[in-house]
Structures are given as C-alpha cells and as structure tokens.
Amino acid sequence: MKKIAISALLIGLMGFAQADVSVYGMARVYQESSTVGTAASVTSLTNDSSRLGIKASDAVGNGLTAFAVVETGVGMDSPAASTLGDRTAVVGLSHKMVSIGFGRDKTALTKSLDGFDAMGGSVFGSSAAAIHSYQGTRLSNAVFLSAPLVKGLTGNYVMANSEVAGTPNPQTFSLVYSTGPLGATYARFDNGTTSVSDAVGAKFEIAKTGTTVFGLYSDNRVVNVTSQGKSIGVTQTVTPTLSAMASYGENGGLKAYNLGANYSLGKSAKVLARYLKETATTNTTRYGAGLEYNF
Numbered sequence: 374m375k376k377i378a379i380s381a382l383l384i385g386l387m388g389f390a391q392a393d394v395s396v397y398g399m400a401r402v403y404q405e406s407s408t409v410g411t412a413a414s415v416t417s418l419t420n421d422s423s424r425l426g427i428k429a430s431d432a433v434g435n436g437l438t439a440f441a442v443v444e445t446g447v448g449m450d451s452p453a454a455s456t457l458g459d460r461t462a463v464v465g466l467s468h469k470m471v472s473i474g475f476g477r478d479k480t481a482l483t484k485s486l487d488g489f490d491a492m493g494g495s496v497f498g499s500s501a502a503a504i505h506s507y508q509g510t511r512l513s514n515a516v517f518l519s520a521p522l523v524k525g526l527t528g529n530y531v532m533a534n535s536e537v538a539g540t541p542n543p544q545t546f547s548l549v550y551s552t553g554p555l556g557a558t559y560a561r562f563d564n565g566t567t568s569v570s571d572a573v574g575a576k577f578e579i580a581k582t583g584t585t586v587f588g589l590y591s592d593n594r595v596v597n598v599t600s601q602g603k604s605i606g607v608t609q610t611v612t613p614t615l616s617a618m619a620s621y622g623e624n625g626g627l628k629a630y631n632l633g634a635n636y637s638l639g640k641s642a643k644v645l646a647r648y649l650k651e652t653a654t655t656n657t658t659r660y661g662a663g664l665e666y667n668f
Contacts, residue, residue, distance in 0.1 A: 491606025
C-alpha cells in the first residue's frame with residue numbers, strides 16, 4: 374500500500390496540517406468453467422471483488438483521529454461505469470476507546486461470516502453466501518460503532534437509517550473475540566420486519582502445523598423463510614509460498630464442497646485455484662485459475 378504525502382497541496386490550497394493518505398487496491402480475476410444442472414459448461418473470465426480505494430486520516434487532538442475511506446469496485450473482466458464509493462464510503466472519528474463512522478460499509482454480520490469462513494467469505498470459490506444468509510452484505514445511510522470491551526473482545530454495532538416514514542431501521546451487531554490461536558464471534562442482523570439472522574463462529578490456529586480450523590452456524594429468517602446453515606473448514610500452510618484450503622457446508626437440501634490453493638509470487642501477487650460443487654435440486658460445479666495483485 375503506497376502512501377502519498379500531500380502536505381504541500383493541503384498547506385498551499387487549504388491551509389491544513391499534513392494528512393496521511395493511502396491509495397490501495399486489488400485486482401483479481403479467474404478464468405473459470407461452470408456447469409449448472411444439465412446445461413452445457415460455460416467458460417468465463419470472472420472478476421472477483423477487484424477494487425480501488427483511498428484512505429485518509431489525521432490526528433485532530435485530544436486523542437482523536439479523523440478518517441475517511443472511499444472504496445470502489447472495479448470490473449476487471451469487463452470494465453463499465455461504476456459508482457464511486459459503491460463498496461465503502463465512510464467518514465468518522467476514532468479514539469482508543471471507540472470509533473464512530475458514517476456512510477456505507479459491510480454489516481457486522483457480513484464481517485463475521487467473512488472472517489470465519491475458510492474460503493474467505495463471499496468470494497469466488499466459496500459457498501458461504503449459499504450456506505449462510507448475508508442479508509444484503511452492506512448497509513448505506515448507516516452509523517458504525519466499534520469499541521474494545523475487555524481484553525480480546527470487541528463490540529461492533531451498525532444502524533442504517535431507513536429514511537422512510539414508518540419503516541424500521543435495519544440493525545446489526547457483533548461480538549468478536551481474539552486471543553492467541555483462538556477466535557470466536559457472535560453476530561446478528563435484524564431489519565425490523567421480516568428478516569433476521571444469528572451467526573456464531575469459531576476458529577483455532579495450530580501454529581506448529583500451520584493449520585487453522587473453522588466452524589460456522591447460522592439461524593436465518595429471510596422474508597419469513599427460515600433456514601439453518603452449517604459449515605466447517607480448514608486452511609493449511611504447505612510451504613512459505615503455498616497454502617491450501619477446504620470447506621464443507623449444508624443448508625437444508627443444499628450440500629457444498631469447496632477446495633482452493635494460493636501460490637505467492639512475492640509480496641503482492643498470487644496465483645489462485647478454486648473448485649466448488651453445490652448439490653441440490655439443481656447441481657452447480659465451478660472451477661477456475663486466477664491471478665491476484667495487491668497494491
């Protein structure tokens with residue numbers, strides 16, 4: 374992540390003190406083949422969460438830091454017009470006791486599901502979104518609160534203003550615990566009407582073997598339709614440059630199998646491989662080879 378000093382611009386044009394600004398991004402695509410049901414296989418170049426972002430922060434005194442993040446999705450497979458800040462657009466203040474932000478970002482439930490899925494959450498090659506309900510992934514017009522509660526335990530709360538008379542404000546919160554090799558979470562989403570999700574997750578790292586094991590359970594009601602999702606997974610460091618991952622999940626009649634591998638080319642680039650099979654009324658198989666570059 375490159376840092377760009379813009380003190381001269383700020384002082385010359387705005388008269389403010391130096392800000393710390395970072396421009397960052399990730400480009401990730403897969404050449405994939407997919408088969409759905411009895412249809413013929415289809416080959417595709419598939420964009421996977423590529424993005425471009427800007428972060429800025431500035432100490433404003435009394436232990437407070439002002440910050441802003443604007444992150445935009447980029448279609449690496451077939452670029453088209455995009456909305457600036459469609460992934461994240463947040464401005465806020467942080468202190469060692471609490472952080473508050475305003476704008477658009479992932480829900481607390483989404484971050485917990487992403488962090489406790491062995492395949493990385495709602496990305497190519499993962500069945501997390503099919504097994505566990507993400508309830509929309511991101512919220513706009515929202516207030517974001519995060520605070521350390523006790524050692525190792527962080528609380529997160531998000532409320533999205535509905536901005537419509539008589540419509541409840543969606544709310545989501547999580548507790549995330551991390552100490553040594555152990556991580557755990559409880560997260561909840563409630564739109565105030567017809568959709569609620571509760572999720573619990575845990576992961577444990579066996580440092581000597583390079584192994585991390587994951588488990589997730591979710592109880593979901595989406596527009597008054599209920600379901601329960603269960604998944605387990607593992608990541609394994611094979612060599613300093615090669616890692617592997619696998620997961621299995623169920624939700625009702627759906628069974629999902631996922632495999633993957635990452636091979637690092639230095640600090641910024643990776644070669645990726647993914648395989649996914651979901652068996653249900655209609656079966657789906659996807660596999661692909663990808664390239665990821667971070668800057």
